[in-house]
Amino acid sequence: MLGEQIIKGMAVTARNFFGSYVSKNRLTTVQYPEERLTPKENTRQFPFLVYDGDDPEKGLRCVACQICEKECPPQCIYIVKSKDKKPDYKGQAQLYPATFDIDISVCMSCQICAEVCPFDAIKMNTEFELSADDRFGGLLLRKEQLARSNEYYRKIHPGEAAAVDEHLAGEKSKAEAKAKAAAEAKAKTIPNTQPT
Amino acid sequence: MFEALDQIFVTLKHQAVEFFPDAWRAFVSALVSISFIPLVFATLFAFVTVIERKGIGRIQNRYGPNRVGIPLTKIRLCGFGQFIPDGIKSLTKEDVVPRAADQVVHFLAPVVLLIPVLLAYAVLPIGRNMTAADFDAGVLFFFAVGGAVELSVFMAGWSSHNKYSLLGAMRAIAQMISYEVPLILSAVTVIMIVGSLKLADIVAAQNLYTFGIAHWFVFTPWGLAGFILFFIASLAESNRSPFDLPEAESEIIAGYFTEYSGFKFALFFLGEYLGMFAISGLGITLFLGGWTAPFSFLAWVPSYLWFFAKLMALVFIFIWVRGTLPRLRMDQLMNFAWKFMLPLSLVNIVTAGLWHFLGAGLLRWAVCSVLIFGAYVILGRGLMSNQKLGKRIYRYAE
Numbered sequence: 001m002l003g004e005q006i007i008k009g010m011a012v013t014a015r016n017f018f019g020s021y022v023s024k025n026r027l028t029t030v031q032y033p034e035e036r037l038t039p040k041e042n043t044r045q046f047p048f049l050v051y052d053g054d055d056p057e058k059g060l061r062c063v064a065c066q067i068c069e070k071e072c073p074p075q076c077i078y079i080v081k082s083k084d085k086k087p088d089y090k091g092q093a094q095l096y097p098a099t100f101d102i103d104i105s106v107c108m109s110c111q112i113c114a115e116v117c118p119f120d121a122i123k124m125n126t127e128f129e130l131s132a133d134d135r136f137g138g139l140l141l142r143k144e145q146l147a148r149s150n151e152y153y154r155k156i157h158p159g160e161a162a163a164v165d166e167h168l169a170g171e172k173s174k175a176e177a178k179a180k181a182a183a184e185a186k187a188k189t190i191p192n193t194q195p196t
Numbered sequence: 197m198f199e200a201l202d203q204i205f206v207t208l209k210h211q212a213v214e215f216f217p218d219a220w221r222a223f224v225s226a227l228v229s230i231s232f233i234p235l236v237f238a239t240l241f242a243f244v245t246v247i248e249r250k251g252i253g254r255i256q257n258r259y260g261p262n263r264v265g266i267p268l269t270k271i272r273l274c275g276f277g278q279f280i281p282d283g284i285k286s287l288t289k290e291d292v293v294p295r296a297a298d299q300v301v302h303f304l305a306p307v308v309l310l311i312p313v314l315l316a317y318a319v320l321p322i323g324r325n326m327t328a329a330d331f332d333a334g335v336l337f338f339f340a341v342g343g344a345v346e347l348s349v350f351m352a353g354w355s356s357h358n359k360y361s362l363l364g365a366m367r368a369i370a371q372m373i374s375y376e377v378p379l380i381l382s383a384v385t386v387i388m389i390v391g392s393l394k395l396a397d398i399v400a401a402q403n404l405y406t407f408g409i410a411h412w413f414v415f416t417p418w419g420l421a422g423f424i425l426f427f428i429a430s431l432a433e434s435n436r437s438p439f440d441l442p443e444a445e446s447e448i449i450a451g452y453f454t455e456y457s458g459f460k461f462a463l464f465f466l467g468e469y470l471g472m473f474a475i476s477g478l479g480i481t482l483f484l485g486g487w488t489a490p491f492s493f494l495a496w497v498p499s500y501l502w503f504f505a506k507l508m509a510l511v512f513i514f515i516w517v518r519g520t521l522p523r524l525r526m527d528q529l530m531n532f533a534w535k536f537m538l539p540l541s542l543v544n545i546v547t548a549g550l551w552h553f554l555g556a557g558l559l560r561w562a563v564c565s566v567l568i569f570g571a572y573v574i575l576g577r578g579l580m581s582n583q584k585l586g587k588r589i590y591r592y593a594e
Binding site: 001005006009010012013014017018019021022025027028029031187 | 251254255256259260262279378517519520522536572573575576577579580
């Protein structure tokens with residue numbers, strides 16, 4: 001009969017209307033500033049720089065190789081190499097970025113910089129509340145603002161960070177073993193060269 | 197005491213008028229009555245916009261607006277302060293008029309909409325002795341004034357010089373004229389039974405009680421059918437979903453007010469809601485007993501509270517329907533008006549006549565119920581028999 005389905009439909013909407021007052025589970029939205037959902041592990045917003053230890057200046061993994069700057073499709077990364085060198089996590093002397101800027105108003109969150117980085121130095125952040133009242137200076141993030149500790153990285157991307165840590169530890173122990181072997185070889189060869 | 201509370205606004209007005217010299221009294225009395233209509237109903241409009249957004253939100257399992265309360269404080273009032281920023285926004289927005297538009301007509305259209313809508317409130321009895329202008333041809337006046345709304349719609353659509361505006365106006369006028377026929381024919385039944393066009397008489401005829409239940413016309417077979425027809429037609433008259441073809445956002449942007457912005461758009465919005473309240477008010481007066489209580493033991497509640505309670509209940513149903521039904525197609529709209537509503541309202545008029553001439557008794561209940569229900573089933577079947585459900589066949593596109 002005409003109107004039967006309309007009555008059924010009205011019953012459905014009425015059930016939703018009253019149900020949303022009774023059960024909280026029905027409401028899919030979250031009261032944002034007070035209530036927050038923890039971001040998913042695969043979330044990515046804008047890149048950040050990882051540093052080991054406590055000092056962002058000293059522990060920065062970035063060696064200013066500029067691969068990310070060249071690969072960045074919208075060209076939002078600007079790097080100036082340092083004149084001097086400092087030791088990296090393996091104890092090897094490396095350059096470091098004197099300037100490392102990312103213009104997040106240009107960045108398109110493609111993650112290519114994080115993928116190409118051979119030093120696991122640049123990763124994707126999950127922070128999204130980045131509004132600023134200055135649209136030029138406020139959205140141009142400097143090295144100091146980009147540097148985040150490895151603990152932070154472990155917190156936002158636990159799985160990924162564990163893999164990176166394992167890889168770096170392996171590299172480090174390999175380098176150490178190599179250095180030791182070299183030192184031993186050196187120690188062995190040096191006496192031989194000594195004139196008897 | 198309850199009597200005094202019921203008549204408090206009437207006595208206050210009389211006392212206020214006493215202060216003026218004799219020659220002024222009639223004028224001041226009219227002025228006071230008139231000035232309260234926009235005040236009360238515009239406030240109601242402000243709240244209903246929030247209630248509507250919250251209600252639709254709840255139907256879709258969302259919260260709806262719940263942030264803005266009293267400005268500059270942390271009190272939120274469940275978001276009922278939302279209309280203040282909304283109002284400020286629409287007042288301060290740039291008023292864009294297209295270069296090709298007919299400037300004068302474009303400016304006049306929202307004004308022309310608001311005038312008849314506000315005039316319609318003149319005859320509505322919103323409480324005992326509370327009618328701005330209670331004259332003999334009240335119902336006729338209401339429909340005559342309501343007919344002028346189409347003029348404004350056409351002015352808005354034509355003067356904008358925009359295809360969407362014109363399409364929206366064409367749809368609106370076709371819809372409003374089609375649905376005005378069942379609207380008036382369903383109201384005719386009440387006029388036949390009461391024998392008067394005066395709204396005060398119509399309310400008085402329903403202000404009787406048997407076994408403590410009121411003699412509202414909606415409790416009779418012809419009255420129930422009449423009320424449902426009236427309600428559907430008033431949905432179409434006030435361009436509400438599912439009859440919101442004139443504004444169909446997904447098809448023609450915003451219909452006849454595509455080219456309106458800022459305060460003029462707000463006026464259209466206001467006019468539409470005030471029209472909805474006015475037509476709901478008439479429906480209440482004709483079928484739901486106006487300001488009378490449903491049960492005799494509740495008769496002590498002030499009459500204006502009953503009127504506004506019924507008005508809010510009807511507005512809630514308007515919102516509920518909007519949250520449920522999708523928009524009709526143009527041909528479905530026309531078929532529904534001319535092939536279903538019009539014949540059913542004609543049958544309803546015959547039924548009301550039979551009800552009058554059969555006299556009191558169970559016989560007239562049985563005869564009238566069967567007549568209405570039979571007509572409903574047969575007409576409904578006829579309306580649905582033409583439906584071709586299934587895959588849509590495109591004649592030219594393929």
